[in-house]
Amino acid sequence: MPAGIWAKCPRCRNLIYRKELERNLKVCPKCSYHHRLTAVERLEITLDENSFQEYDAGLASTDPLGFESYPDKLSEAQAKTEQAEAVLTGEGTIEGWRTVTGALDFYFMGGSMGSAVGEKVARAAERAHAQRLPLLIFSASGGARMQEGVLSLMQLAKTSAAIGRLHDAGLPYLSVMCDPTTGGVTASFAFLGDVILAEPGALIGFAGRRVIEQTIRRKLPEDFQTAEFCLQKGLLDMVVPRTEMRSALSRLLAFVGAPRLVPVQIEPAPAAQP
Amino acid sequence: MPAGIWAKCPRCRNLIYRKELERNLKVCPKCSYHHRLTAVERLEITLDENSFQEYDAGLASTDPLGFESYPDKLSEAQAKTEQAEAVLTGEGTIEGWRTVTGALDFYFMGGSMGSAVGEKVARAAERAHAQRLPLLIFSASGGARMQEGVLSLMQLAKTSAAIGRLHDAGLPYLSVMCDPTTGGVTASFAFLGDVILAEPGALIGFAGRRVIEQTIRRKLPEDFQTAEFCLQKGLLDMVVPRTEMRSALSRLLAFVGAPRLVPVQIEPAPAAQP
Amino acid sequence: MTERRPSPAADLDRQLADLEQEIDRLRRRSREHSVPVDAEIAPLVERAEQLRVQIYTHPSPWHIVQLARQSQRPRLLDFLGTLCSDVMELHGDRLYRDDPALLAALARFNGQPVVVIGHNKGKDTKENIARNFGMPYPEGYRKALRAMRLAEKFRYPVISFVDTPGAYPGDEAEERGQAEAIARNIQEMSRLRTPVVVVITGEGGSGGALAIAVGDAVLMLQYAVYTVISPEGCAAILWHDASRARDAAAALKLTAEDLHALGVVDEVLPEPFGGAHRDPDATFATVREALQRHLQALRTVPIEVLLDRRYEKYRRMGRILEESTQSIE
Amino acid sequence: MTERRPSPAADLDRQLADLEQEIDRLRRRSREHSVPVDAEIAPLVERAEQLRVQIYTHPSPWHIVQLARQSQRPRLLDFLGTLCSDVMELHGDRLYRDDPALLAALARFNGQPVVVIGHNKGKDTKENIARNFGMPYPEGYRKALRAMRLAEKFRYPVISFVDTPGAYPGDEAEERGQAEAIARNIQEMSRLRTPVVVVITGEGGSGGALAIAVGDAVLMLQYAVYTVISPEGCAAILWHDASRARDAAAALKLTAEDLHALGVVDEVLPEPFGGAHRDPDATFATVREALQRHLQALRTVPIEVLLDRRYEKYRRMGRILEESTQSIE
Numbered sequence A, B: 001m002p003a004g005i006w007a008k009c010p011r012c013r014n015l016i017y018r019k020e021l022e023r024n025l026k027v028c029p030k031c032s033y034h035h036r037l038t039a040v041e042r043l044e045i046t047l048d049e050n051s052f053q054e055y056d057a058g059l060a061s062t063d064p065l066g067f068e069s070y071p072d073k074l075s076e077a078q079a080k081t082e083q084a085e086a087v088l089t090g091e092g093t094i095e096g097w098r099t100v101t102g103a104l105d106f107y108f109m110g111g112s113m114g115s116a117v118g119e120k121v122a123r124a125a126e127r128a129h130a131q132r133l134p135l136l137i138f139s140a141s142g143g144a145r146m147q148e149g150v151l152s153l154m155q156l157a158k159t160s161a162a163i164g165r166l167h168d169a170g171l172p173y174l175s176v177m178c179d180p181t182t183g184g185v186t187a188s189f190a191f192l193g194d195v196i197l198a199e200p201g202a203l204i205g206f207a208g209r210r211v212i213e214q215t216i217r218r219k220l221p222e223d224f225q226t227a228e229f230c231l232q233k234g235l236l237d238m239v240v241p242r243t244e245m246r247s248a249l250s251r252l253l254a255f256v257g258a259p260r261l262v263p264v265q266i267e268p269a270p271a272a273q274p
Numbered sequence C, D: 001m002t003e004r005r006p007s008p009a010a011d012l013d014r015q016l017a018d019l020e021q022e023i024d025r026l027r028r029r030s031r032e033h034s035v036p037v038d039a040e041i042a043p044l045v046e047r048a049e050q051l052r053v054q055i056y057t058h059p060s061p062w063h064i065v066q067l068a069r070q071s072q073r074p075r076l077l078d079f080l081g082t083l084c085s086d087v088m089e090l091h092g093d094r095l096y097r098d099d100p101a102l103l104a105a106l107a108r109f110n111g112q113p114v115v116v117i118g119h120n121k122g123k124d125t126k127e128n129i130a131r132n133f134g135m136p137y138p139e140g141y142r143k144a145l146r147a148m149r150l151a152e153k154f155r156y157p158v159i160s161f162v163d164t165p166g167a168y169p170g171d172e173a174e175e176r177g178q179a180e181a182i183a184r185n186i187q188e189m190s191r192l193r194t195p196v197v198v199v200i201t202g203e204g205g206s207g208g209a210l211a212i213a214v215g216d217a218v219l220m221l222q223y224a225v226y227t228v229i230s231p232e233g234c235a236a237i238l239w240h241d242a243s244r245a246r247d248a249a250a251a252l253k254l255t256a257e258d259l260h261a262l263g264v265v266d267e268v269l270p271e272p273f274g275g276a277h278r279d280p281d282a283t284f285a286t287v288r289e290a291l292q293r294h295l296q297a298l299r300t301v302p303i304e305v306l307l308d309r310r311y312e313k314y315r316r317m318g319r320i321l322e323e324s325t326q327s328i329e
């Protein structure tokens, strides 16, 4: 979104007073379009003020394959987002409930998952495990980061395995899919939540619309791969408007994690039997 | 099938020399129609000669609800089949592999599952468990025995629970669906096999064709709820002609149970992690 | 033709409803216009009372079937809304579809986290069409199982509300493995590593009910029914005459009292005089108290003991004759 | 227009094939008619040998992609038929459908029971249409998981053969949860309580491959490929020019040698000179020996150690830069 006093809504085309849009968590007051957020914005509107303690801020992808212009693209993304990588992870509270929270940043190379994103997500899961905290991840990603080749594909295995261990330990994991959540991220941690939430209108799917249309030689319906579509297809638990997300998460955290969130109760929970 | 030298095939309408039909395991030599078998016939063509040692021969249903004419129907069925109930269970070998085997008898009140059928199946599962033998059940049933009301429904829970314990103990259970396997039996042990086999052309389904057609107000396709249909719908592992069933079971038993079938190896198998 | 006439029980019920409406009308008029109507009302009240006694003191099994199917009977959403707080509905089986006929939710009961599942019957035609009259597809049962796995993971109890004519008898339901889904649920509930309390609130329709009704405590409202086949279906099969449903209802022993005697139901929850819909709040209070009591008792039982008890409970169900011609175990 | 011309590597390959055919023809004629043709053949044989050396001594990544996709390359059914005995195919996910693009079977490998899963690519158009070119729907992955659960129950090893362009990108596949099915398999394979050996035999197409490729030992035929995106797709996205696939193939580091160096593949299985299809028996022998060796080694590892090793193996994959601005663990 370019700077300026007014912002144009990409769905309803109305000009919205930027301050009003910010106040409304970047949800269009006219048509409820949920503007995409950066990872920083996501954490700001989700976590209690000043509660975020970042993990692994200095961790970034390198260029393992010597892939043409990848280092430049990384640098550009880092300059643009002022972040080292496409995910922010750390500890933070939501209405007081302690969590390990991660947020992918679609503005950082399309939120693509390279080694660093996989590593940070896996570490977040492992820390949630070690500290017996619920894990919460906001996804927003175009998929794997092809400039890292199969190493980026392996992040699907790495993150899924780490979340498997979290599950075996009886610890909760909430996944929130934001616009867009596609490709490799859906085929790993985004679809492995105990409870899966999504923002209204978010694009959610494994294969891209164009590839599918080329394959089946038909036009897809307008609502294909939207959050609402996926809800009906039984793939999601809830579609929650952004303005209600914090309170929904707070209630879910209270539900799934409450016994573990009071600092006094640190005895290990019983192991889950899957 | 009425007695006589010739038998009329219900599918192709040809008259078949009864001896030839028997030699062919009651599979029509002209059209491969699999005639229904009694439980005794089933065990005869399946188990090694003289290997069957029956369990619970004297166990029969009673009339727990005082249901109109149920005692008469029971007596008639007992007289007709010379069996006490609609299932035969016991130990027997197949090409030398030891098993606990049960066979439902459609000629005994439509193979319906009352308290006695449920009890005998549950006991068979428990004995397979205790002796660490594979369990094998041939189903042929119209469903629950309504003359026993909810007690017959509870046999779904009883048998499924017993097979659940077998599974937890890492012991194999093979289910073979014969014509017809419908109603309560499908909604319990018949669909809980590690491997599910069926005879060609067997009718397999939960709800009856007429009820479904009344509900959806359409005619169903001819092959609806056949074994072949269910195979395509992903509900069965294999459709095996009767003449190949014994060898298929033998290979499966060798595969799943071999380590436990040699009398010397009686140490407990490792517990399965579901 | 006689078969099509409403049953006497239903007749009595309608007479009573008419009377009550009339009494209400008179009382309203009395209040609005300050007209005394006591003299007019008294005989009606007396007659209503007689009818009530006649009907509800010893309702026939067939009359109980009507009560269980009563369109104004409290539904899952009523129980959920009244007994639970912080309700968060879960959707979908993560495989094929979200089935609106079966509801799964995270919630709190008396402040404690629980997972609630139940048949989601509606109260009017519109609701019932949207929710398929509470008749689930396989994906409904698979959603329920997914929710129960969550309960197991967090060791929260499951509360299951049963109210269905049965699993949906449609071609697509068959194709997607209706039988498999029911069998799977029955088996998994028999060994779910967390307490399960079942409340049969209306119609307990055969396998479609049992698929979410295997539990440590199975409670049943006084005028709910639980049956292996509908009385109509039973009469049609046995006597080729669906109109003999009244006789079948009696023969099937489908009332809470019968099932308690048969050991299938652990406790019968009394309903208000005339049925749950006549005093929903009283019904909710009864259910709340019973749930609380059973959950409390189950909470302290070690899981292995709980599982053994649950297994033994179902293992014992049924009545058999056993000749001692051979020695067993 | 230049982009549409066959690549030099493919040119060389076709020249070689033509030459070999000509040599064969001459030899046959020589046998049939007892005509000596040595003088005629000698220069052709020499030229063929030069071409072979040219092509197969240092095949380019793009040439390897062609080899991996070679229509006569040994397929799952060839491996299964040659390496295994007592094969019993399992069908269906017990949920929706039997997917012919993905095969699951009980079998014996060197006499030992194993569970085999794999992409079931065909060799001709007819087979490929029937098996959707080895591109599974979600139900294929769910069938594979069901088979793996059986392996886990009986503690038999899983052998997985990978050869797919990718998961099927169709609307129904999306609707039935393609992403969920892949994610689920990846997670469950990462903690499956039995040894898993993976052999990448042809195309290892992204998530559709990984969904059955998480294992204790991942072996890869020399001229197989394994990639996060097809070279064509990569070129189209990066350079808006699918014809630059050759460049993308090199950039993606998708060959067995590259992936072994990156730690993604545990062992490269050498292929006969010219590719697996030129001497299938030699290929089968190589795969048999490697499978036997890995299964033997894994069999003796206690399950908890095995699971820890598997976890750590995937946990380490990837390359990162880490500033020491904060202390971590």
Ligand SMILES: [Zn+2]
Residues within 6 Å of the ligand: A009, A010, A011, A012, A013, A014, A028, A029, A030, A031, A032, A033
């Ligand atoms: Zn707008």
Ligand SMILES: [Zn+2]
Residues within 6 Å of the ligand: B009, B010, B011, B012, B013, B014, B028, B029, B030, B031, B032, B033
């Ligand atoms: Zn015939």
